[in-house]
Amino acid sequence: AEFCSALFPVISMALLISWVVSVMVAPLYGYHLIKVEVKRNEEGDTVQYQSKFYTIFRNILTWFLTHRKLVLVATAGIFALSILGMKLVRDEFFPPSTRPEIIVSMRLNDGASLKNTEEVSKRFADFLNQHADEIENYSCYVGEGAPRFVLPFTPEPPVDNYSQFIVVSKDAEHREELSRKIREELENEFPEVRHDIKFLQTGPPADYPIMLKVYGTDKDKVREIGEQVADRVAQDENNTEVHLNWHEKSKVIHLEYDQNKLKAMGLTAQTVSKMVYTELTGATAAQFYKGDRTVDIVLEMAEVDRTDLSKIKELPIYTGRGYVPLEQLADISLRTENGVIGRERLGPCVTVQGNILSGTANDATEKALEAVKDIADNLPAGYKIEAAGALHDSKKAMGNITKPVPAMIFCIITLLMFQLKNGKLMLLTVLTAPLGLIGVAAGMLIFDQAMGFVAILGVLALSGMIIRNSVILIDQIQKHLEEGETPWDAIMDSAVMRFRPIMLTAAAAILGMIPLMFSTFWGPMAVAIASGLLVATVLTLLVLPTMYATVYKVEKE
Missing domain, CATH: 3.30.2090.10 (Multidrug efflux transporter AcrB TolC docking domain; DN and DC subdomains)
Structure with missing residues (x-):
């Protein structure tokens, strides 16, 4: 709620106000400002929708309707491929922040004195002073962590063998290069120190990208299992600095x-x-x-x-x-x-944690869980291994989001039944919503975006946009049928008449997402909405009429 609570009331109010404007204000402006010149042929009939563009669109739609089996099978196949393609999309709860701060944590062996920690911190401070031209400023905290200076930052408890530096680079662009130099310095000149270098997160923070928790009843057995898990996780070349939060004795x-x-x-x-x-x-x-x-x-x-x-x-x-x-x-x-014995759920708990060289925390943790699956499957009774950190928070957040989804679907179906008054039409409308995943998968892969919390919000919003376009098209088909047109002509004329409004509303939403695509936080949501809506709109104008013709067995007379 700290990050996204304002999103829902803002969108709800904007949609309600836009609805009032569209049915009351927009017609008024249209009546006074829009002057339409009606074109007629020699017989006096209007020639609206007879341009070359609409002729091409009619020919394409005719091909789709006459090859409906091929179209539906191909659509189902592409949808299945998109589901498989989603597995290739990176999974990330929240992206790193673009703030210039670099968080450098240094931990000596357990039992080290505060004096030793201070001496090591002074040596590292000398290194930072040598790179003063690359640093805006830095602060050092010996024997404790920095206080909370921004929401997604968790202070460390006081301990003699721990120190923390908050290094502020000149800007976000130089942050990566400076962190690389810091890492090389710590690895080469401070072998006695366990270090951790990380950036601030835009969402709920996790101490390390990889975090696996081992629960049990006996502390020595839990530590033994934790060491086995750590050894297995460390075998992956992408994982570095894998250790236990209990440290050495x-x-x-x-x-x-x-x-x-x-x-x-x-x-x-x-x-x-x-x-x-x-x-x-x-x-x-x-x-x-x-x-x-x-x-x-x-x-x-x-x-x-x-x-x-x-x-x-x-x-x-x-x-x-x-x-x-x-x-x-x-x-x-x-x-x-043991200087530290972690306890959770009324029993001993050790956390295996580590950094990664590339990729996302969720993907790395999933891979680590798969690597220790054989260990987890053969644990004694009362012992288990679970994901922690970003992956655990991500699954918890997704669970909270999906809880109201059944009620949401029930409300949507109920509203569609009131609007369409037909079970088949309602099902056709609902079935178009998943078509957006085709564009989502393609867009996320092309733009190399991760599927995370805000992207899921975008997918949920996308489904509503797609259903709206489907309702517009099906409602138009029903109106033409009531006017006495044949089913074939009703489908063709409705698709042609609603082509422009559907494409314009989709284009407005897509263009509105373009500025957000460059945002670190909202970029994944913008890509999901824009790419999904682009593909789904095209499919709505071509595949939905095909589905309608198939369900009602419409043939060209």
Whole structure:
């Protein structure tokens, strides 16, 4: 709704107002402004629709009506090919934004200190300073992500081993070249850093193009399956930087207190832990006030004593009667453990995520799902692999869009029955709507557009436009039949008479879509509507009369 909610009320109001204008204002202007000179032949009869162009159109329509089986079979075949062709169209939820920002995320090994993260960030900042002529400005956030500065941007939670740069290039054209240089620098000079370079999205954001989630009941088993999935996904040469969101295990110092010694000295494990935390991490002992600022006074040991692991065992612990070294109260050991354990649906969940070199996120995720299908089919009970990220959001959005489609079709059919008062005519009208997919498939492939959220909206709007043209033509046929014309002449005369208004309304819609074709966001919708309407309009004027003649067994007398 944040992106497309205004589209529906604007179109609804525009259509309602245009309907009022077309039936009230347009006839008034036409009466006063349009002066038509009626051409007549020597016998005094009008010669309207007798030009060379309409003669050619009549001949083409006659051929279609006399070869109706061939026409209908060919139309069905082309429609089937277009359905297959839709599989070749790229699938993309929302296209990347054309904003100049480049989001550079850097993550060190789990357990890395904030100081190490800051040192790496300073090195990368030096690289950016060397390319100041290509950069408008940049900002750096160490130990956390940037705040939300635009809607489709998700801030990262604070963590010591993470930093993020927001690099603003001179313009969108130089963004690709600058991001390529940044990627080469990180790969060559920062091998210890897991990096991620991405652009802002025009729709709901996803952390990575490829995201697969592994659900289960045991965290170690879930991680094991996740590693298998990551190895399989990484075999695709188009996928890069494939990893788990749990990352590697962190090194931790484990203290196992001797409870007997603690009791003998009048101490508790909680008291000793607080002392160790204060000496190593620091604790606020007081506050210093200067103007409107409050500065914490932190109590901690000297850096040389708290950063040397060999001195951990010598940390002084106050017992009330003096100090004893920590090693006399606890068994100190070095271990590894998961720094992060993701949980969803009341159980462990690991996300396999990665970047892609080319293509769209939806296509890459679908391909990754197909690659791990054998793993997913042989998982133990309670474990499963599902798509996440852009593909999951896309399917969810499509599901929400298609929910009202049955009600929409019911309303359309009901209105058509009131208008046409005939079941066969209603079915003929509805059957023309799918013909637009022929043009949609061709247009999306020719213009290399992706079938995404806004393109689906365009297809839904296109079906209404096609049905409108069909209603106009069929209604005209019925009027000619009521005037006493033969069915053949009624079909021919109706197609000829409605050729110009149908083509003009279609041309107006197509020309209105041309400016939108150059838009990154609305381009796919404009291409879908324009190409689909162009092909469907031609088919409406030629194939729909053929379908009508076939259903009612109309023959030329």
